[in-house]
Amino acid sequence: MKRIRKAVFPVAGLGTRFLPATKSVPKEMLTVVDKPVIQHVVDEAREAGIEHFIFVTGRNKGVIEDHFDIAYELDSMLRTRGKTEALEELKRLLPAAGQTAFTRQQEPLGLGHAVWCARDIVGNEPFALLLPDMLHHGQGKGCLAEMMEAYDKVGGNHIAVFEAPHDQTHQYGIVGRGTEIGGNAFEITQMVEKPPKGTAPSNLAVSGRYILQPEVFALLETQERGAGGEIQLTDSMLTLARTQKFYGSVFKGRIFDTGQKIGFLVANVAYALARPDLGEELRAELRALGL
Structure with missing residues (x-):
């Protein structure tokens, strides 16, 4: 069982929901408090x-590469x-020399295609996939750290999940829960993309957090376009x-979809x-607003 050393970040999206702010600034560089x-x-x-x-980038994303470089x-x-x-x-936030790589997704052909674009850099080893829009905020260990602990026990493929309201399950990809493997992790019995209500x-x-085995790349290479005319990662998963185990890890904190305006605003507040240096003063300001 190979150790997880690499992580893929798909950052090629245009961020049209945040225009005009994202006309010249990538949506991934919009700040939550004081960090992109x-x-x-x-x-x-x-x-x-x-x-x-x-990082799987697109046009006008050069500022992301600059962010993870030295600004002399x-x-x-x-x-x-x-x-x-x-x-x-x-200095603390800066990756070490050789720890970052950037590749281009020339066409917006979906998440599956973006992951496939990273195939030669990842190579023949398992990897993590983190969707940048989805911020996982909680106490203690981060979401991916918890997933890595489960992976170290059983290997395979892992998907982070959260408990959605039952009347909203038709809006998400949903998994079926099987045998517990310890902690917040379990075997996945089903994967359904946006199931009809009920x-x-x-x-x-x-x-938006995954650990995947490299065999997914060969599947993505021949994957036909699915929903929205895009190459869907879910289809290849x-x-x-059919041949590999999938496991789920339940994240107990809050998840903010910063690709949506409300999610982005609430993430900034949360x-x-x-923050010890901001929390009390912000609470006072919110009370002054009558909140």
Whole structure:
């Protein structure tokens, strides 16, 4: 059983829901408090032990690559002005040399296609996949770290899930719950994409975190276009599940879809309230607004 060393981040989306803000700024670079969304997700992967960060980019996404590089002029200015705390924070967030890779998804052909674009960089080893729009916010270990613990026990493929309201299961990918394997993890018995109302096998919805075996790349290469005319990752996972085990890990914190305006706004409030340097002052301001 190979260790998970690499993580893929699909960041090629246009972010049209946030226009005009995303006309010149990638949606992944919009900030939740004082960090870009993509930085929060990379931090989660790093906490889980990921060593190589693979970004599947698109046009006008060069600023993401710049963000994960040294900014010599900025560092020099901070050093000259004695802003050592800010300088140290930038150094802490910076991946080491050789730990990042960037590849281009030339056409918007779906999540499955974006994952396939990373095939040569990932190689023949299992990898993590983190959707940057989905921020997993909770106490204690991060979502991917919990999934890695389950993977270390049983191997296979893993999907993070959360408990969705029963009347909303038709909006999500849903998995069926089988034998428990310890902690919050279990065997997956079914995977259904947006089941019709009243037909879902459970209320456990896919949350945008995966651990996948490399055999998925061969399936994605020949995968026909599915819903929306795109190459769907779920279709290839369903095929892979015929020969390999899939497991689920229930994330107990809050999940914010920052690709939606409400999710993005609430994420900013939640992350700020959890900060010792901002929480109390923000609560006071919210009370002043009558909230």
